[in-house]
Structure formats: structure tokens, C-alpha cells
Amino acid sequence: MLTRATIIEAADYNGPVSAECAGEWGEGYSSDLAAMIEACHDAGEPVPAYCHPCADHPLRIDPVNILENATEEMHEDAADQIVDADELTAYINAWNEKQTCVTYYEDRSRVIIIDRVAFGEIMSGPAAQSS
Structure with missing residues (x-):
């Protein structure tokens, strides 16, 4: 799925994200990249190599x-x-x-790379080679 995702530069994205970490809002969701990174640090979790942007769905x-x-x-x-x-x-x-009620859903068709080295290792790892 990651190989088909459109890459978004972290510097070019401003909005909610979803990642494999606790997240500022819980369940991996955060209001933006900085909040996600801070939530990882606060939870004692490593910052993930990548995350996904979120699409908004208003009520x-x-x-x-x-x-x-x-x-x-x-x-x-x-x-x-x-x-x-x-x-x-x-x-x-x-x-x-x-209405101002909005929820956000992870958009797996796009990926934001946070750590290029770690992301490259994920993409060239055993799981990537078998696909």
C-alpha cells in the first residue's frame, strides 16, 4: 500500500494526521505533525517514520x-x-x-514521510521484497 501512496512532503502539509503511535487525540490521530511528534515523546514512543494525512468529514x-x-x-x-x-x-x-462537528479519517492513499532513512528501510525490508 505504501508503494502506491502519493508522497507528501512534511513541510508542505498542515492538518490532521494519523500514525502508529498514541496520538494527541488518541488512537493515533493528532491535529498536526508537531502535535503527533509531541504526543509520541509524551507517551515514550518512538516517532514513526511516516504518517498519513486525514480527510475531514463534517456532520x-x-x-x-x-x-x-x-x-x-x-x-x-x-x-x-x-x-x-x-x-x-x-x-x-x-x-x-x-454545524462545526467534524471527524477525520486516515487517507492511506497519501503518506507523509517524517524520517526518510527509516522509511527507506521499511520500503526495502523483507515485507517489501516479498511483495
Whole structure:
């Protein structure tokens, strides 16, 4: 997986990361590289050779999905009989825009190299040679 990942220079990345360490937020997640490195030091863990950037996923409610779920067990034409569906959709979309709740997921298609020597050793190690 690492051989196919797009390499991002650590100096060019600013944002949440995921690594094989405790992480500032726990479970390997940190707000940025500096916080991740500090969390490794605080936990007495080695700083990993690489980490992955994270993609953000803000809290959003899908009004179409809500209406589909609400009418799923109803009669065949129930969805056609909904009154003011556009009003509900507009309200939910406006509510979605106000939300600040965001979660982050590791993006394994990209990798940030922290220690080039250690990363090179990982890439040329026995596991890499057998793939």
C-alpha cells in the first residue's frame, strides 16, 4: 500500500494526521505533525517514520435519505404524498451549514514521510521484497 501512496512532503502539509503511535487525540490521530511528534515523546514512543494525512468529514444530515427511510415501509405512493418536502430539505441544508462537528479519517492513499532513512528501510525490508 505504501508503494502506491502519493508522497507528501512534511513541510508542505498542515492538518490532521494519523500514525502508529498514541496520538494527541488518541488512537493515533493528532491535529498536526508537531502535535503527533509531541504526543509520541509524551507517551515514550518512538516517532514513526511516516504518517498519513486525514480527510475531514463534517456532520451532515441527508434530507432525501430521511424521507426515503420514513416512507420505506409505507405504501408505494407515500413519497409522492409528502407535503413541503422542499421546506424540510431547505431547513436541514441550512442546519447542516451551521454545524462545526467534524471527524477525520486516515487517507492511506497519501503518506507523509517524517524520517526518510527509516522509511527507506521499511520500503526495502523483507515485507517489501516479498511483495
